[in-house]
Amino acid sequence: MRIGVLASQGAFVEHIAMLRQLEVEVLPVRLLQELRGLDGLIIPGGESTSISKLMLDYNLISEIRNLAKNGLPIFGTCAGMILLANKISDSGVEPLRVMDITVRRNAFGRQKDSFETELSIPVLGEKLFLGVFIRAPIIVRANSEVEILAKLADSTSVAARQGKLLASAFHPELTDDLRFHRYFLDIVAGNQ
Ligand code: GLN
Numbered sequence: 001m002r003i004g005v006l007a008s009q010g011a012f013v014e015h016i017a018m019l020r021q022l023e024v025e026v027l028p029v030r031l032l033q034e035l036r037g038l039d040g041l042i043i044p045g046g047e048s049t050s051i052s053k054l055m056l057d058y059n060l061i062s063e064i065r066n067l068a069k070n071g072l073p074i075f076g077t078c079a080g081m082i083l084l085a086n087k088i089s090d091s092g093v094e095p096l097r098v099m100d101i102t103v104r105r106n107a108f109g110r111q112k113d114s115f116e117t118e119l120s121i122p123v124l125g126e127k128l129f130l131g132v133f134i135r136a137p138i139i140v141r142a143n144s145e146v147e148i149l150a151k152l153a154d155s156t157s158v159a160a161r162q163g164k165l166l167a168s169a170f171h172p173e174l175t176d177d178l179r180f181h182r183y184f185l186d187i188v189a190g191n192q
């Protein structure tokens with residue numbers, strides 16, 4: 001199994017390390033030709049404006065869109081979730097528009113700019129999952145094909161799946177809990 005991690009900007013090193021722990025082949029992706037032959041792709045957190053600009057400069061946008069439409073499993077975390085969305089409620093970032101969700105960037109006030117909280121994520125089992133939120137977005141709308149995987153105590157949606165696309169507003173790669181990545185690999189393998 002060969003998983004690419006978009007390595008234009010942001011927290012890609014941590015994703016690569018986590019995937020290595022899960023013993024899959026990992027490839028940092030910066031160039032168009034590096035998208036070839038992947039079984040799955042991770043779009044990391046970082047700054048969605050910068051990542052989207054770099055994807056544009058390196059001609060990655062339309063290819064990633066095509067791959068997603070043709071069923072390539074993609075997992076976006078934080079800025080990566082923003083980039084998967086159909087619509088961003090508050091900015092000019094050019095998303096991939098592959099997932100039927102509307103997101104709001106930087107959705108938590110200054111005080112809660114960054115925080116950690118234990119989340120119940122039933123698809124990962126009973127044990128709570130540590131959600132690390134860093135200037136995080138939220139999902140403000142999702143169509144009926146989207147499965148919401150996690151919510152905050154106030155019901156705000158913070159993780160979702162649509163077919164083989166997976167998104168989290170928080171950073172599983174900044175924990176030592178491998179379950180979210182394992183879940184993604186199960187989707188890639190067709191076991192989920
Ligand atoms: N605030 C960033 C953005 O809007 C996302 C932050 C992150 O990925 N940790 O792009």
